[in-house]
Each structure stands twice: as structure tokens, then as C-alpha cells.
Amino acid sequence: xxxxxxxxxxxxxxxxxxxxxxxxxxxxxxxxxxxxxxxxxxxxxxxxxxxxxxxxxxxxxxxxxxxxxxxxxxxxxxxxxxxxxxxxxxxxxxxxxxxxxxxxxxxxxxxxxxxxxxxxxxxxxxxxxxxxxx
Numbered sequence: 001x002x003x004x005x006x007x008x009x010x011x012x013x014x015x016x017x018x019x020x021x022x023x024x025x026x027x028x029x030x031x032x033x034x035x036x037x038x039x040x041x042x043x044x045x046x047x048x049x050x051x052x053x054x055x056x057x058x059x060x061x062x063x064x065x066x067x068x069x070x071x072x073x074x075x076x077x078x079x080x081x082x083x084x085x086x087x088x089x090x091x092x093x094x095x096x097x098x099x100x101x102x103x104x105x106x107x108x109x110x111x112x113x114x115x116x117x118x119x120x121x122x123x124x125x126x127x128x129x130x131x132x133x134x
Contacts, residue, residue: 006030009052012059014066020110024098028091035087085132088125092118 006029010022029051036047099114 006033009055009059012056012063014062017062021113024110028094031094032087032091035090085125085128088121088128092121092125095121 006026010018010026010029013022032047032051033044036044095114095117099111099118102110102114
């Protein structure tokens, strides 16, 4: 996926959501895509399919909420697909880094969001670790 395609998918989100989370979403998408490219074409295509589906679903949900007059609802929690312990740990570190930056710049809504992302990723990590052979 080219960077322009990421930008197109993110442009489907409402403006306020893009302003609040767009840069971080784009950075995470680009880094995850780069990571998956190094794993081979099959991994990259699988990643691309699920990310497109997730981004479209998130954009539709937010647009529907806006049309229903609930534009101030909590943003949809978007978490990139991760299939390995190592990749999930990298995503956790990225979410913590984003949370720290948000706190440092007094963007507490963003910090709360990244805290929730971290919590969900840690739950996913526990599930992945539980699936590993003993």
C-alpha cells in the first residue's frame, strides 16, 4: 500500500477524529506495513486486507454516529492487527510513547485514548502468550 492510500483511507474519518488521531494512525499504519513487508508478500497482503476492513469499519461507525447526532461520542478504538507477541509488544511500546507525548503536551483526551489502546493491546498480548506451546 502506498502512503497515499493510507491517507485516502484515513480521509474517510470525520475531520475532528482525523485532527485528533490521524497523524498517529498514519504513523502506526506505515510502520506496521513496513514490518509486514519484511515478512513476505503473503503476510503483507493479509495485513493489508484486515487493515482496510478495520479502517473502513471504523470510518463508517464514526460517520454513522455523526449522522445520528452523536458526534461527541468516544472515538472508535482502532487497534492495528497483530499476530505475534513481538509485534504486539512493539505496538504497546508505540502506544505508551504516544501517551507520554500526549501528556507532555497536555493533550489529555489523547493520553486517555492511548491508555485504553495500551490496555487492549496488553489483553491481546496475554491471549497470544496463552496460545504459545509450553
